[in-house]
Amino acid sequence: MAGRVPSVCPASHRGSLPHSAPGPETGPAPLRLQDLAAVRYEDGQHQGLPVVLGTGGFGRVELVRGRGQLFALKRIRKEHVVRRRQQEHVCTEKRVLERSRCPFIVGLFGTFRDSQDVYMLLEFCPGGELWAKLREVRCFEEEVAVFCSACVVEALDYLHGNGIVYRDLKPENLMLDKQGYIKLVDFGFAKELERGEKTYSFCGTPEYLAPEILRHEGHDFAVDFWMMGILIFEMLVGRPPFHSAEPQKIYSKILDGVFSFPAYVSEAACSLVSKLCRLRPGQRLGNTSTGIRGIRKHRWFGSVKWKRLALRQVDAPTLALMKQGPPYANFKHVSEDWPPGEEEFSGWDQDF
Structure with missing residues (x-):
């Protein structure tokens, strides 16, 4: 990819x-x-x-x-x-x-x-980034995608219940712990919101941006459900549904809202992604009257034992993707060059 x-x-x-x-x-x-x-x-x-x-x-x-x-x-x-x-x-x-x-x-x-x-x-999550695993196998078996998505549902349920919208869901921000469970990382774009409040920042990853962010009309927790639909598509297909080398072309495709599924994607997966990626936030699964419960009850998640998952009692199918060896076995070598930085004393970091 x-x-x-x-x-x-x-x-x-x-x-x-x-x-x-x-x-x-x-x-x-x-x-x-x-x-x-x-x-x-x-x-x-x-x-x-x-x-x-x-x-x-x-x-x-x-x-x-x-x-x-x-x-x-x-x-x-x-x-x-x-x-x-x-x-x-x-x-x-x-x-x-x-x-x-x-x-x-x-x-x-x-x-x-x-x-x-x-x-x-x-x-430390020794399994590395989900993004790296996806690149290695091109696309995930449905069982793996269901498990990863279910972990994300649990994380979003927790965040939204605490008034936090995540806003940067993508495989790069999902790490695998030693048991193969997904952990959300990188909360630089997270936003604390009251129910009914909207925020107007333009932030996120181009292929994952919800249409209401692009339209600058204010957004809320519903953007995370849109991004979840994009994530599921990318895990199953190996690329996001709206893609181009140029951000402006990506944005045009998102606002058009038209995308198609390869023939090998299951009907249940197509149904869930289509319901998560509705252009109007109020019609998006997860953001309707049933709340996030509506996502959990969708037939694509029919095999998930939600209570056992929450207790981490499910065998993770992602373990098969993880390499054995030293603790860094699932990470590619990154250049160690780290030139000295400038000192900075403005005081914005006083709480650290």
């Missing part, structure tokens, strides 16, 4: 940083930045170099060890955040992750700052 146009937000283009995570406290004394040591490659041409799990517009995610446990340390350049006016996005991510206690959302263990960077210490 070709790479996609990166996520966009009002003042910048923004790439994804993978994360990882379980949540609550790890012991009597919180971990400190100086307690963390870089994990290094054990063999091959990169032997001895620190493991970088991913890079993005503002920084990178490094594999670290502290008190015998592995973590993903997200390091964000403060000067880049200020230059692109993304302070509120970074602070929202920290706030949302601190509040979240959900097995389908990456956990946050602590935050730190120094003169150049802010840091988020996240649960």
